[in-house]
Amino acid sequence: MQPDLELVAVRRDESFKVWSHGYPYRTVRWHFHPEYEIHLIVATTGKVFVGDHISSFVPGNLVMVGPNLPHNWVSDVPEGETVERRNLVVQFGPEFVAHCMESFPEWRQVEALLAASRRGVSFGAQTSAAIQPLFIELLNARGLRRIVLFMSMLEVLVSAQDSELLASPAYQTDPSGFAATRINHALSYIGKNLSSDLRESDLAQLAGQSVSAFSRYFRRHTGMPFVQYVNRMRINLACQMLMDDELSVTDICYKVGFNNLSNFNRQFLLAKGMSPSKFRRYQHLNDASRDASDEAAARGDGVANAPAIVPAVQKRGRVRISAGAYRAT
Known part of the structure; x- marks a missing residue:
């Protein structure tokens, strides 16, 4: 099995x-x-x-x-x-x-x-x-x-x-084989095609099941109906995009697969307890606190002997402390 x-x-x-x-x-x-x-x-x-x-x-x-x-x-x-x-x-x-x-x-x-x-x-x-x-x-x-x-x-x-x-030395796990099962193949497809029009009937066909059988199996596996699962995955992707100001809320709505802005706002509020624009404002507030801290450090404000804030730079996908960024005082 x-x-x-x-x-x-x-x-x-x-x-x-x-x-x-x-x-x-x-x-x-x-x-x-x-x-x-x-x-x-x-x-x-x-x-x-x-x-x-x-x-x-x-x-x-x-x-x-x-x-x-x-x-x-x-x-x-x-x-x-x-x-x-x-x-x-x-x-x-x-x-x-x-x-x-x-x-x-x-x-x-x-x-x-x-x-x-x-x-x-x-x-x-x-x-x-x-x-x-x-x-x-x-x-x-x-x-x-x-x-x-x-x-x-x-x-x-x-x-x-x-x-x-517990398992014998000869037992070998094969996640690639596990991923080939019907439901896992469907989950992988959803993750890679969130911006597309995802229909339960199409995923059922991909899994080789009737729509009713696929619906029951999907809910038992994920704990939620197909539409709710897809919406949750799309909202999670939207949260990542909202942390960057390159795209408007409307652009993000369509990029993550929602076909109208009002439904996107409604689903986002349901999942996160706030609108997409408010979520983005909170991210700006977080960024502003960092900027204010940097400005205070530049002015020399704050308590004596407080910890130094060492700037970091992004390199090859990992955060590293920049060379020469810190000097003893």
Whole structure:
């Protein structure tokens, strides 16, 4: 059975995603994603599937899975019954890992754990007990506290003496093969053609399904109807464009695939709680605060011994500190 692709959305103002869900839930199926995942079961028993590994789980089951490794937890819950909170989840992407590797030499200690997670790593009761309070606090943590808790969790996992690899050495993940499944092919097509006229009937034909079957499968996979999903993707693209003043709001409306301005404004307000023009004004306010800070620094305003602001330059798609930009005073 081919696994489904889970679309993990990490907020722009956060480095990783932490959340919980109950049972049944739409992600409780055989699936994969490019992100690393730390998964803790807090309620129910059942079967855990990781790659070609199958075993039983109980509350306290703690597993870390690597990028594109298919996995699933199926609980022994009678039909019709629901569980409010079954598991806790942390997900973080390869780019975040790469940035940490580049920024913190100490992060090298995590490399072995990350490599092992590509087969799935299960941890024993002792490590699970140490992780759970950190996990619970992390659910509601904000700001730097999130980073502290996340790093503390990794420190516990790196030092664990009760870990076990799950998938066999011969098991190889093949995300290119997974992406060839019908729904994932459709999602990829949507992402590449947002500015085009996207019709559910055309995507159903692309997936080789009837419209009704495709509609049910799409909603089960993404958690939302086809039109709502396409609108959300278009709004996300519009937000990126609104951060630049090169295009007017009207131009952006048509470039992201909306066919009239009033519908674009309505959908943007629904998704973001503000109009596109107000979103852009907030970005200008953010830019203005930076400019005002630069001007104050040039005048010598501010508290003595305050931190220096070192200008950065963009080079080959990465932000680097400009050479000679800072000098001691």
